[in-house]
Amino acid sequence: MKHQTLLTKSERSERANSKQHSFFALDFCPCADEDSCNPRKGEDAVRYFVSILLTLFIAVLSVLPSNSRAAETIRIAAYDFPPYFSAYDTEHLVGDLIEALNGAQSDYQFELHDVPSKARFKALSDAGCCHLMLFESPTWGWAEQMPHLEVGDPMVLGAERLVAVKKRDQRGAEFFQREGLRFGGLIGYHYPFLGNRTDAGILEERFNVYLSLSHEVNMKMLLNGRFDVVMIHDEYLLQHRQQPWFDRLLLNPQAYGEYELRTLINPEKGFALADWRRIVVPLIENGTLARLLSKYKLPWPPKRTQLVTN
Secondary structure, three states: OOOOOOOOHHHHHHHHHHOOOOHHHOOOOOOOOHHHOOHHHHHHHHHHHHHHHHHHHHHHHHOOOHHHOOOEEEEEEEOOEOOOEOOOOOOOHHHHHHHHHHHHOOOEEEEEEEOOHHHHHHHHOOOOOOOEEEEEOOOOOHHHHOOOOEEOOOOEEEEEEEEEEOOOOOOOHHHHHOOOOOEEEEOOOOOHHHOOOOOHHHHHHHHOEEEEOOHHHHHHHHHOOOOOEEEEEHHHHHHOOOOOOHHHEEEOOOOOEEEEEEEEEOHHHOOOHHHHHHHHHHHHHOOHHHHHHHHOOOOOOOOOOOOOOO
C-alpha cells in the first residue's frame, strides 16, 4: 500500500504557482485547503476570462448582417403644407409615408422634423438638421439656394388658384381682376404671379398681400370677410369639399400655378437618391404608395385633379 507524501504549506503553494492552469478551470482550487487560495490571483483570471468573452462578442458583431445592426437615422423636413404635413392635423401624408417606410425595412429609421417654411432651405443645407424633404417642388427657390440637390420622380401633380367668397351669385371669375383686393397668403410660400417674392413687407406694400401661418387661418379670414381673396392649392381644397362652407367658395377656374411634387435630397449628408429609390420603389410596386395617396384623394400614377367650379 502506497503512502501519500505529505507536503508542507510552502511546498503546496510553490507547486500551485508553477502549474499553468487553463482559464476554463478557474472554478477549481489547486490547493489542498481553502486557506492557501490566493483571491487576487483568481480575480485577475476572471478579468482575463471576461476580456476574452468581450473580444469574441465584438468579433461576432462585426460579421453580423446589416439588418442586425442599428438603423441609420434619416431626418425628413416638413412645413405646413396640408394634406402633406400640418402640425395642426393629427394625420398627414408625410407621417403616413414615414410609418410605411419604417415598417418596410430596417436599414434606416426615418424621423419627421417640423420646420418653418422659410427655414426649409437651411434644414436641407450641409449644416442643416435634415437629409431630405417629401412632396416639394424643386422650382420653389431650390435651384438658387441649393443647386446640388438630387430630385426624385414626380409623386403628385398639383395646382394653385385664387379663391374668394360668392355673393349671392353676383360674382364670377372677373372678380379676381378687380383693383384693390386684399389677398391672404402664407409665410415662406412662393407665388409666381408675385415674382416668387417672400418678403412680407414688400408683399403687403406693393401687392396688398398679408401673410399668415396656416391655410386654416386664411380660410377663416376669407369666410369672415377679412380677406377678399386667398391663394390655395387644389390638394387642400380636395380635403374639404364636404365641408358646409365649401359651396360658399368662388374658385377661379384658371390656376395661377402648376407644379410637380417630388423628393428633394441632399446627397452630401450620406443619403442619396439611389438609396431613396431602393426603399420607395417596393412601396410603389406593392401598392402601398397608391393606398396612402388615395386616403387624401390623390391619384396614382400622378395626374392633375380637376376641381368642380360653379
